[in-house]
Amino acid sequence: MLTKSIKGVALSGLLIASVAGVATVASRAATGQPGQTTYLPMQAISHDLGSKAAIGYFVREAGACQVVMMIGEKTDAATASTSSAARLRLALQPGQRAGVDSEEGRSIDLTCGAGADTLIVHNGPTAEVATLMN
16 A cells, blocks of 8 residues: 555656656747647657646657657645556557547647657647647
């Protein structure tokens, strides 16, 4: 039981530290339209989904965008959390899209760019971002 608690606290702390750490790196990503950011391989991705945070990266492999994201509860760094994050793994071919929605009305849309050299992320209210998938 104690081991599970320690692992949960360590994972939550790692997620919090990662969100804080990638915030400065993510600011170097290219922004186009409001709510749209274009990332290069291995560039830190960090987006707000209401009470949750989505952080990760992508690499170009076999002509596809291999996306890895951790999605978990945002918590105060001063308080220990026992919640855990979920890892999302996607392989997107150039031009393919995937979306992640929160119950709080926030969404992100991931699109693999030409040649799998970029990943375009749209972030915003679900009503606006979800229409991109249609």
